[in-house]
Amino acid sequence: MKQLFYAIVFLCTGLMAVWGQKKPIIVDRPISFGPERVSMTQQYMKERYLIDAPSGKISPKMVVLHWTAIPSLEASFNAFDPEHLPAYRPELGRNGLNVSAHFLVDQDGTIYRLMPEDMMARHVIGLNHLAIGIENVGGTADMPLTPLQIKANAELLKYLKKKYPEIKYLIGHHQYTELEGTELWKEIDPGYKTTKTDPGDRFVWLVKRKTRKLRWHPLPKPKQ
Numbered sequence: 001m002k003q004l005f006y007a008i009v010f011l012c013t014g015l016m017a018v019w020g021q022k023k024p025i026i027v028d029r030p031i032s033f034g035p036e037r038v039s040m041t042q043q044y045m046k047e048r049y050l051i052d053a054p055s056g057k058i059s060p061k062m063v064v065l066h067w068t069a070i071p072s073l074e075a076s077f078n079a080f081d082p083e084h085l086p087a088y089r090p091e092l093g094r095n096g097l098n099v100s101a102h103f104l105v106d107q108d109g110t111i112y113r114l115m116p117e118d119m120m121a122r123h124v125i126g127l128n129h130l131a132i133g134i135e136n137v138g139g140t141a142d143m144p145l146t147p148l149q150i151k152a153n154a155e156l157l158k159y160l161k162k163k164y165p166e167i168k169y170l171i172g173h174h175q176y177t178e179l180e181g182t183e184l185w186k187e188i189d190p191g192y193k194t195t196k197t198d199p200g201d202r203f204v205w206l207v208k209r210k211t212r213k214l215r216w217h218p219l220p221k222p223k224q
Helices: 002-020 035-049 073-080 147-163 173-179 201-210
Strands: 026-028 062-067 103-105 111-113 131-136 169-172
Touching: 062 147, 062 173, 062 201, 073 103, 103 147, 111 147, 131 147, 147 201, 169 173, 169 201
Parallel strands: 026 111, 062 131, 062 169, 103 131
Antiparallel strands: 103 111
8 A cells, every 4th residue: 555655656746747847839830941952051061161061960059049130020930931042141151041040939939940950050150050049039129029038038948958968058149259269160261250239148148047057058268
């Protein structure tokens, strides 16, 4: 009888632990990613990082937070969906690969997965070969990022860290140049950089505060 009692207690404890784990609801809404985009991804990694990556695959070690600075979910999605870079983005170089991200978080906190997490997205100079990108709809004066997006980013990060234990670093897009010269940086053109302000120190700090149990590593120092 005592053994049965302890078995029931053990089972209930296990169930409570499982029920207590909050898994984010992720809506799959893939952007266009046909053979040509895969080929351009491989070409990008070879030309800019000197990396031969079958099918453009990556091993995530970092997550980069962004804002879209676009005032709607649909317009944000449409910015990433085309495979080819628009003609009005000459600052992003000659490679035809369009910008992209792995996830897009709407103002209401809904998380959309745009592409596989282990495929390279073009979202951060010098670090695409190891970074998962999370874009957040908004970021303008008329549409600031929301508390629901902070919460969704935190939940998504917990999911990613559990799925990819090698993820150690979390940065905002505006911080990416701090990693130039470190072992993480692979961009071969020292002049290829753009100035970024997204998503800002406060947003990153709030997300980090909600995920402090993940024990994010301090950023590595540039090589001497």
